Amino acid sequence: MSAAPRRRLACRLCTRRKVKCDKQIPCNNCMKRGTPAVCERDEPDDLNAQSTLPTAQHQIEDTSAVNVLRNRVAELEAALQQQNEEGVASKSQTPTTGQAARNAVVQVQSSSPSQGSEIEDAVTVLEFLAWGRMKDPERAMLSPEALRVSEHEEGVGIRPSEELDHALDLDISLHAWLQILLPSKRQIHNLVEYHNNCMLWFHGSYFAPTLSQELDSFYADHRGKFDSNGVTLQWIALLFSVMAGTITSAPAHEARKWGFDESEARLLSQKWYKAVIVSLNSAIFMADHSLHAVQAITTLTNTAHMLGHSNAQSVMLASAVRIAQSLGLHRLDEDARGTDIELESGRRAWQELCTQDWFSTSFSESYSINPLHSTSVAPKNCDDDMNVLTESEPTITSFCRFLAKIAAIMPALQDAMALSNTLYTKHEAVLVHDKKMRSLATGRPSFLANTAFDESWPCYIPWARRAIAMSSAHKIIMIHRKFLGLGFTNPVFAFTRRTCLAASKTILKEYLASSRDESSPMLWTHQAFSVAACIIICFDMLHSSSTSQDESQLVDETIGHLQSCRQKSMIAARGVKVLHALQKQINNRLESRKRSSNAARGDNPRKRRRGFDAVEFARSFSDAQNRPTLLPESITDHQTPPEDLEPVSQRIDGNPQAFDVEEPLNIPADLNWLWSMPLDDEDGTQTFDSLLSFANQGLGL
Incomplete structure (x- = not known):
């Protein structure tokens, strides 16, 4: 027995739209929609007809709704035209009609393909300006001045060139404290020259001729005074970073030749490291972006790790990555604008950031720099006069250029491991990248391999050979790192154990x-x-x-x-x-x-561990x-x-x-x-x- 159909109190349109109806005829919803004429309820006969003839009924309703919508669009177009003619919205116009008119304008504007990209660019630039940043889509920004426009106009922030009285004591200014940390002019030149000749090959963070010129200007134009107008704290940080790297790593006999005994060298390495950090923080380097800050941080890596500041350095490097991206160092492709030295300096600093970030992937299991988002080309294999040499000729950039190729394997391995769900597929990914690493190591330039040493080569080539051999072996270990523990207990991963053991012996022999x-x-x-x-x-x-x-x-x-x-x-x-x-x-x-071997075996021998x-x-x-x-x-x-x-x-x-x-x-x-x-x-x-x-x-x- 079928139940009698229940009388519907809601109107037909509200029922179809599945919205709450006040059950009046015409209802409030239809009044707001401007369709009071079609507001009616379904009678029992209509319900029966709807159950037997659903297609015809829906067609009638759809036709009626389309007519209503067409009428409504005509009303909106007329209202919009009237607004354009009068220049002001009609006071008698309801809020609903005004909102609909504005929506219609947006739809008309967005429908134009030629205007879409312009609107998007405008929105992006405005958004960056709202954040206090500047985005120039036409060229890569190497000059830090590009990001200082809003600060100059609004007087926001503290300039590195201004007098900074961030006192470490009540009566001592920052510049005065930094000044007493400086050795003599001759010693500073010795420290910088040693770094340029014997350590820059290891990180390649700056362009040596530029730093030498800036140092000469520091004494010629500023009389060697940090508080002189035009000497920025971020450049001071770079100078102390270079000196700290030298005094921390140079052999003791070299330091003694410059006048530093071992106890003073150890003390100054700590104080100069602190000077870099204090100078950068006082310059508000995280807001006031400069290439000098990026160079100072990347140059500081060797010193920071040796002095026990590894955690702090990892955070500093992450900050340097963001600063470099805001300066456009990741977009220095072949079409980038700037002088050759500017472009080369930016590319060298960016390459070092990429290398440090990607090599840390095996420990952090993540990386900050996505290779797909960087269009910068590698630094040139050139000398200090910007003469480009062949790949078979060693230069100050040779080691870092090759190391960057090795580093690029690590994010690819991380992605492959993250996309694998079983030990088998993870191990297969390890074997694939192990093969890539071996191929790179065997294909390194001849001057980085065990070939006869040419007297015309720079003094650092023997050191670079050992460094690249140790780094290549260590990267093999890092590629297999996830399976090292299993390699000692599970025979399935015996290859990992043998591989890492052989790589470890290579590292120790080179180290000794x-x-x-x-x-x-x-x-x-x-x-x-x-x-x-x-x-x-x-x-x-x-x-x-x-x-x-x-x-x-x-x-x-x-x-x-x-x-x-x-x-x-x-x-x-x-x-x-x-x-x-x-x-x-x-x-x-x-x-x-x-x-155990000397003890007599009893009836119940001890279980072997x-x-x-x-x-x-x-x-x-x-x-x-x-x-x-x-x-x-x-x-x-x-x-x-x-x-x-x-x-x-x-x-x-x-x-x-x-x-x-x-x-x-x-x-x-x-x-x-x-x-x-x-x-x-x-x-x-x-x-x-x-x-x-x-x-x-x-x-x-």
């Missing part, structure tokens, strides 16, 4: 060769790579049934050299601490094996942190060296100053995270991965 070269500057990457390589070899020994004497000797020699660098490098200081703990664990396992007990190691390593650190008493007044490392500490007991007497840099003593950290499996592959990150924390290359 570098340590025997007294003319070579100290580079933070060498120590960071060697620590990572030692950790891999130690874990291989802990997971092997027998210990290789050659591998053990290789690690011992490396630790010995790292110990000699601890006074100048926090990377070495951290690394020695981790490696000593691993060596102690290795010795304990060797003694345990000897006792599979692999390396990472939990036990984590506990012992964490407990060791409750004891004093490796640093001498003069650095951490409340601590003394641990007993098992006493011979090591005696090497630096005679030196009262290491790093900075005013702001000591302590090795983190709280490493309980190693003990409380969850492990991936009983062999502690997660612990291995964390140790590797700890030894290289905050490091990208």
Whole structure:
């Protein structure tokens, strides 16, 4: 039995539109829509007809609705025309009609294809101006003045060239404090010249002739005074960054020739690093964008890592990336405007930012610079006179140009890993990029390979050879990093274990060769790579049934050299601490094996432990942190060296100053995270991965 149809109180149009109706005839909705004539209810007969003839009914309703809409459009067009003629909106016009008219205008304007791009450009430029930024779509902006228009007009912000009385003490201005940190004119020229000749090849952040000219002008035009009108704080930061890089990395005998003994050099390295940071912050570099700030930050990388400021440097580099993008350094293609030196300077700084960012991908599992969003071409293989040379001839940019090609592999690998959902597909992605890395390494220029040395080559070519060999081997490890822990326990990933072990041995051999070269500057990457390589070899020994004497000797020699660098490098200081703990664990396992082999086997032999007990190691390593650190008493007044490392500490007991007497840099003593950290499996592959990150924390290359 079917129920009788229910009488509908809502009108037909409200029912079809599924909106609430006041159930009056005509209803309020129809009155607002201007269709009171068609406002009616469905009668029972209509409902029956609608159930039997739905198509015809809908056609009638649609026709009626179309007619109503056409009439409404005609009314709106008439109202719009009347507005244009009178110049003012009619007072009798309802708000609904006025809003509809404005919508009609927008629809007419947006329908013109020729005006779409112009409107979009205008909106973008206005939006940037509203943010206090300036966007010029016609040319790449190298000059920092392009972003200063609004500040000059509105008087917003503090100019670097103005007098800045950011006092560090009540009676001492910033310029006065910076001035007393300067050595003599001759010493400054020695420091800058050494950096240009012996260290610029490593990072390529600035154009050497430009800095030399600016330094000459600083003394000729400004009498060597920081408070002189025209000397900007961001340029001062670049100068201190270059000097800090030299005094931190130059061999001790070179520094003595310039008049700096070892204790003063260590103190000045800290103070000059601080001068860079204070100068940039006082110049409000994050708002007042300048190429000098980008160059100062990228040049500071080696110093920051060696002095233990890796975390701060990673943030500074991220800021430099944004500043460089606002200056248009990522858009320096072949058609970019500017002088050759301007373009070359911008491209070199941008290439270094890309290299640092992409090499950090293996640690942060992300990257800030998308290669697809950068159109800048690589710096030229040219000399200081801008003469372009062939790829087979070494220049100051050769090392960085090749290193950037290696760095470009890392974001591609990160994307491939993120798109893979199984260990198999992730491992396949690793193998693909491993092959790309090997192809690049074998195809490097001849002067970076083991060919006969040409006396006409620059002095840094032997150092660049070792650096590129170590970096290439380290990148192989970083490509396989996700499978390193599994490589020690799962035979499916034995290739990763063999590959990383071979790469680690290559790194240590090159590092020891570098340590025997007294003319070579100290580079933070060498120590960071060697620590990572030692950790891999130690874990291989802990997971092997027998210990290789050659591998053990290789690690011992490396630790010995790292110990000699601890006074100048926090990377070495951290690394020695981790490696000593691993060596102690290795010795304990060797003694345990000897006792087991000498003991008589009983009816119930002790169950053999599979692999390396990472939990036990984590506990012992964490407990060791409750004891004093490796640093001498003069650095951490409340601590003394641990007993098992006493011979090591005696090497630096005679030196009262290491790093900075005013702001000591302590090795983190709280490493309980190693003990409380969850492990991936009983062999502690997660612990291995964390140790590797700890030894290289905050490091990208």
